Amino acid sequence: MGARAALPRIVSPLGRRAFVVVDPFLATTPAFREAVAALEASGIETHVHTDVLPELPVDSLQASAEAARAVRPDVVIGYGGGSALDASKLVALLLAHGGALPDYYGENAVPGPVLPLVAVPTTAGTGSEVTPVAVVADPARAVKVGISSPYLIPTAALVDPELSAAAPAGVTAHAGIDALVHAVESFTGRPLEPTWSTTPPVFVGRNLLTEPLSLEAIRLIGTSIESAVTHPTDRTAREDMARGSLLAGMAFGPTGTHLSHALQYPIGALTHTPHGLGTGLMLPYVLAACAAAIPEQLALVGQALGVDGSAQVAIRRIADIDRAIGLPHSLQDIGLTREQLPGIAELALGSARLIAITPVPVDAALLERILEAAWSGDLASLLD
Ligand SMILES: NC(=O)c1ccc[n+]([C@@H]2O[C@H](COP(=O)([O-])OP(=O)(O)OC[C@H]3O[C@@H](n4cnc5c(N)ncnc54)[C@H](O)[C@@H]3O)[C@@H](O)[C@H]2O)c1
Ligand SMILES: [Fe+2]
Structure with missing residues (x-):
């Protein structure tokens, strides 16, 4: 301060x-x-x-x-x-x-x-x-x-x-949830194997140096995002969010982010909604689709969010945070039609560097399944 x-x-x-x-x-x-x-x-x-x-x-x-x-x-x-x-x-x-x-x-x-x-x-x-x-x-x-x-x-x-204390609730919510997405995507991304004799890619995927940063960011943001949005004068919450977003940046800067970001770019372009609204809305659906490949990471994400147990519990906690800070429930709610989903999937597939870090193989069918669930607000269909 x-x-x-x-x-x-x-x-x-x-x-x-x-x-x-x-x-x-x-x-x-x-x-x-x-x-x-x-x-x-x-x-x-x-x-x-x-x-x-x-x-x-x-x-x-x-x-x-x-x-x-x-x-x-x-x-x-x-x-x-x-x-x-x-x-x-x-x-x-x-x-x-x-x-x-x-x-x-x-x-x-x-x-x-x-x-x-x-x-x-x-x-x-x-x-x-x-x-x-x-x-x-x-x-x-x-x-x-x-x-x-x-x-x-x-x-x-x-x-x-x-400096962030005067930010309105919407800005606090959208910027704050994006920071959580950065930390979670950094922690759940695929570790790439750079060829050390040539210039490594800017984003190298999950690694030992960034993991502790992501987890601490998830803990701080999970603890304080709701209060920062609903009690703007809560100084501890503002401090946690500032430190959390900084640590999340230090984590995802070297690792990159993955599917929630690849999907947000076309969603944002079509709906003119804020970046964090889109990444935050998509994150539970993306994690649900990846859960079978990263159960241990998701259990650790859950622990950092204060809920012990399975990947499912962690994902549901993130969905609850989305609700608590007032994010829309579905892609339908931000004005997308079902007919737009295949086009969004195709554009998202074009984000090669983000797709490369996604922890599961990505094709149009997977993206359409994620988008369909997010469009109808039906997280359970991906979790079951
Ligand atoms: N470079 C990166 O690593 C990175 C990562 C994620 C997102 N982004 C980019 O960042 C942008 C989103 O940034 P953002 O979420 O910080 O929002 P922003 O910078 O677009 O600002 C959003 C609104 O909030 C207002 N605002 C900002 N701080 C305020 C404060 N303290 N008090 C009152 N109002 C305030 C601004 O005036 C603006 O109207 C997107 O363009 C996105 O692409 C970049
Ligand atoms: Fe982002």
Whole structure:
């Protein structure tokens, strides 16, 4: 709590001129104005850029990079939710390497370090402050597209739970459940076997270093997400959520996520619903479809959520959390028709890096079975 006071001390060694990419709403808040005043009082010339559009259309990011180029900053600061943080990563990328964002789509296409980058999250959260990925919307593509490179991991992450205290219940719920999905998908993903003599993929699947981080994130978020949504002034809950989402980011940054994310991209594109609403809604169905392959992992997820027993019990606990924080019950409830499900399955299959980490073999038939159950809100049909 209060960690934001460290901002000038963290930024100072990185340069004297800062370009701040900030969510337009948060730019109006007293905490942000104080942060800018503190930077300037430390002799850091601070330029504030508020043109962060929802969904991050590629053209808007190119325009942000142009605005930044005119300032010639030494350091980029991202301040806001996942959208502002992802935008700041991409501005730092374009300032360092030029070109256009499509040049960098996919994994490991960033050729070297980007501009020094400080990330200050105001949601708990995407974990973007510690992850190697940024996600953009390209009108030429049906679903959002990722740029993934270890060079996109911010130089510093400054996580102050007080900044998320004013977030409305919907933002707290959607960002918070996405953090739980990150931790659970990191923990249940397939371990890949990199070829060490060549550049490993950005996302290497579940591994010994990330497992404890995921489990602690699941414990913290499971304990506190309901209270953070329903009692916004609960400081302990905000603190747990900030730490949980940070740990979840540290876990899934190296491992990647899997099917709930692959399915959310087309669902989000069709319904214009928030990222976390879609990943959170899909997670119980995805886990139910994978349960036979990962019973021990799911039992440990259950233990971290405070319920002992089988994979089924863990999955039902996650479904209960979804209900408690007000997520819609089914894909039907967010306006999808049954006829749209095969198209969603086909687009999800295109997310090769997410499919690769899924703990079971994935084909269109499996995805349609998951989507059908989620469409009718019938989790039991996958669990039995
Ligand atoms: N890079 C990654 O690792 C990663 C991971 C997951 C998601 N994402 C991306 O992050 C985005 C979602 O981020 P998000 O869930 O943080 O939401 P967001 O950044 O899109 O913000 C959602 C809304 O919440 C408001 N808001 C944010 N913080 C607030 C606060 N403290 N008080 C009041 N309002 C506040 C914003 O103004 C905005 O209107 C998506 O674009 C998704 O693709 C990135
Ligand atoms: Fe996510």
